[in-house]
Amino acid sequence: MRILLTGSNGFVGGRVAATARRRGWQVIGLGRQPRPNGPVEAYHRHDLADPLRLDETVDAVVHCAALASPWARPEAYRRANVDGTRHVLEWARSHGTPPVHYVSSSSVFYIQADQLGITEDSPIPAPERQINVYSRSKLAGERLMRAYAGAWSIVRPRAVFGPGDTVLLPRVVQAARAGRLPLLVRRDPSPVLTDLTHVDVVAHYIVEAVAHGVTGAVNLTNGEPVELYPFLFGLLDDLGLPRPARRVPVGAAMALARGSEIASATVLGYREPPITTFGVSMFTHSKTFDVTRCRTLLGPPPFSVEDGRRDLVQWWRNGGH
Template structure:
């Protein structure tokens, strides 16, 4: 891993003049986190594999295996671990290395750098189940039957951090579970929907009335900064959303209208959608390279069932108040 120092960032005064290192800074969320922290006075080191995509400023170019061996020769106060392999489909070995071993590597670096806190970006996918779930709280996790390798890896990464926190062998740990991150530059959520619309038509179950609970990327960056600074939250996990659940069809059509696209739906009974997704997964599992199927059971779950998160803990303990509305976030994507 090589360090690259350049000019950039927004001047300011962080709490106690702190330094933060952000993993996955060349990604969608990581880039927003770097910019937000710098705008609020942190001396930020942006860490990631893609040098060209890293925000301007001081950077570390390399993967998490390399990060674990880096010695900057100075204290890094806060580690924000955004780096992850996020996909509804993939090989377990890849998810394990990126998300479980990768988290262990970030923790190793945090220990050696003398960090006071590690903020870990997890996933509310760990709540996924083939039924409606309204007002999910942070303790409502059943780790016994994860729906895919990604969810399993995020569960294991959280467990790894919680063990370290319980043993007292780690910096302070704070876990965030942001739901459905959206905004300008989104490389995943909306593009997947648009690809499905173009190729097959978007599966519409239960009339599209199921509730989706999205989060503007700017609000996730805000939550990260609050999680880095709030006292008395060691070992806690926090749900993060915009607190504005809406019907799936309503959000989708607002997005498509902004993009100048007509909706293309396939009205499918939920049970049929699950069977088709299972069949497609089975076929993809035996094809060379195991390509991602057009629809997975996890994707069906997110469309066919309402899932909303209770964010009262983040409001009460972090002081989290969404600042960017869902309408603003959707508009920012359509202007991209």
Template sequence: MMRVAVTGASGFVGGAIASALADEGFDVTGYGRRGDGWRHERGRYVRSDLVACTGPLADVDVVVNAAATTDEQASVGDAFAINADVPRRLPSLFPGARIVHLSSSSVYDAEGTRRGLREDAPRPRRHLGSYPASKAAGDRAALAAGAVVLRPHAVYGPGDTTLLPRFAALVRDGLLPLPGGARSWHTLTRVESIAEATLLVLAARPASGVYNIADDGSTRLDRVLCEALRYRSGRHTRVVSVPLGVAWAVARAGERARRTGLVERVPLTPYALTQVVSDCTLDTSRARAAFGFVPRHTDVSDAATW
């Protein structure tokens, strides 16, 4: 029986991966920082702060690293500690284990043309914040350790604590104000697809490298958000377009205020703004060829249960 460690198991993506592996009969140990972390009748959970760990944690065959902070307003130190340093130290934390690392489409250029992005797309000269910069550094560290790196985009589905709740919190009287009306095109990634891709990687043992993981085709952000919010609340939501000039002024002013220490958090960051107004569609042909990944259709019809 293959022994697998899943870091970040108390989180949205890590928990889904750990449960899928346990369901398939793998010997799974989940690691997370929360005391009330992942639970599964055929798995174990260990509360552990990987940032503070210095020695080997376990003797396993594979480690799936889903430990991360997705807060784009995290300090540079906090973001790099978990998103970059943990991937770098995986070989010492789990000696001899094969590594599967969960990355993010945020490593791609947030300001360039982002349609049909392949894994070898040019890297940006600068990243818009600590989150994409630290994820890019983690990418490099994982690849240097011989990992298989999976890059999803805009992960959604059961257990989502970030994407849909963030937009739902903006709704007032059935109106959702979004920069430019959020008329951008995206290939979202259902969380179960990441779990399926991980299972395929463990079976096929593809070469170390980067593989995009996303749904089939693309969807317009404003439309899929309204659809998901309708399923979630039972009420129709209408997107109200916020002028881009106003949105950029707010984002840049907030960024200056954060850099100078006037405030700790702002309502809108340049990174978050680009995610709403810029297209981001991924080419998944490399994952299809390397380990038989089959993208699923985007489906938010069960949003009421997330």
């Protein structure tokens, strides 16, 4: 098997490269950095905001490249996540129409409410009702995928964590160290439930999807919903970081987040605010997924959330950050 892997230097892409190479596959990596930092057969430096001109023949494409930051200029999301996907598909159409496997995001489903047991057929909010610009850009990418003439799949990981994380953990750690990580208080006293997915589980499932020629949409999680705050408290304890002590009502936190985003967009040049509406929503609304389709097509995950948590803590203690 010979695959083109976009975003091969990234958090998820790097793990996909390593997993595919262990199977004996040839991996043609694509990224914006001058050199590869993972185990690829060949590497091409390219920004997918521009059309892709590449003389390679592959059996499949895995499109991991994306701007995954929770806050950036809308134009940056469009160029990276919409134009980038369009350019990958244009290249694939002109190079034999190989199967394309698109790494999207579970956030395309999100609304400002609890959502339990989300399936691949659950309603997806229209673009104007997407929870933020990032999720809107990933939905736009999905729509481009569905128009592709060849075989395609859309995989939607939920809350990816693990060693090398550059999105979730660094922001939680920074806020905890600065004493800015609040304990958000809902009117509804029920616990916030969340699904998580270790990065190596995501990579395993993506490679399995390529190997089995999976088509259509598949939601990816470890399939072990946890109570968010107990899990977070245990992780902070293991990392030697303070637990949040300041209790903040959700309404007040959301108002502060909206104000911070307006200030960022209007006078601060889109500098990431200390709190975002997306972040508040993720800490106050339950999001769990039905993984029946994933398990049926791709089998059980190779290890548990607890295995993944221990892996993350060990990496952190070894100075991986």
